[in-house]
Amino acid sequence: MPGSLLAMSEKSIIGSAAPIPILGTIVRVYRAVQDLLSQIREDWITNNRDWTMPGFRALAVHRFGTWVSRRRGGLLKSGLLRLYQGMFRYVRNHYGIEIPLTTIIGRRLSLSHQHGIVFHWKAEIGDDCLIRHNATIGAGHGGRKNLHNGPKLGHRVEVGPGAVIFAGVKIADGAVIGPNVVLMSHVPAGARVFVEAPRVIRLPAGEREGARSGEEVRTQQQI
Numbered sequence: 001m002p003g004s005l006l007a008m009s010e011k012s013i014i015g016s017a018a019p020i021p022i023l024g025t026i027v028r029v030y031r032a033v034q035d036l037l038s039q040i041r042e043d044w045i046t047n048n049r050d051w052t053m054p055g056f057r058a059l060a061v062h063r064f065g066t067w068v069s070r071r072r073g074g075l076l077k078s079g080l081l082r083l084y085q086g087m088f089r090y091v092r093n094h095y096g097i098e099i100p101l102t103t104i105i106g107r108r109l110s111l112s113h114q115h116g117i118v119f120h121w122k123a124e125i126g127d128d129c130l131i132r133h134n135a136t137i138g139a140g141h142g143g144r145k146n147l148h149n150g151p152k153l154g155h156r157v158e159v160g161p162g163a164v165i166f167a168g169v170k171i172a173d174g175a176v177i178g179p180n181v182v183l184m185s186h187v188p189a190g191a192r193v194f195v196e197a198p199r200v201i202r203l204p205a206g207e208r209e210g211a212r213s214g215e216e217v218r219t220q221q222q223i
Contacts, residue, residue: 036067046108054095055111061087062099122150132161
């Protein structure tokens with residue numbers, strides 16, 4: 001009799017303890033989904049609250065891929081990774097925005113306009129940054145040693161259109177990189193980096209007259 005009571009008590013303890021790991025897993029997944037949705041919502045607010053913006057869509061796909069890659073292995077993870085890969089290719093081919101899965105993106109990144117935005121696979125982007133179109137974050141130079149070192153952007157960094165930031169470059173907080181800048185060295189906090197102002201070249205009077213006469217001759221020949 002005492003043996004049967006002991007067996008029944010052990011079964012009751014095991015039965016009551018079994019759901020606890022499942023409950024813990026559910027809580028962890030719930031919190032992870034909440035964090036993912038929170039990041040996506042922040043990106044949506046930062047990118048003009050417009051879910052059709054290519055920049056927001058590219059960030060949402062990257063957030064999703066990063067979230068899936070951190071989950072435990074299994075059939076569900078494999079299926080979700082395949083879904084991510086399809087969405088990544090769509091964003092890259094249709095919007096011209098390439099954010100590799102290994103790129104580290106901070107909170108509230110703004111991708112202003114689309115096309116020609118390419119990130120190094122080891123780039124690190126801080127919070128509240130702004131990157132405009134045709135920017136390359138991590139161009140390779142100096143051989144394999146520098147090629148595998150991604151650039152690091154601090155918080156609140158702005159990158160202008162057409163800018164090229166080479167691999168291994170570090171840009172501190174609050175720096176502004178102007179349009180068409182080719183950056184090969186580190187930038188301190190709060191600095192402003194711009195290309196030299198363009199020059200207006202004026203032709204001498206004789207050369208201007210020669211240019212006009214040449215245009216008139218070409219026009220008459222066409223007629």
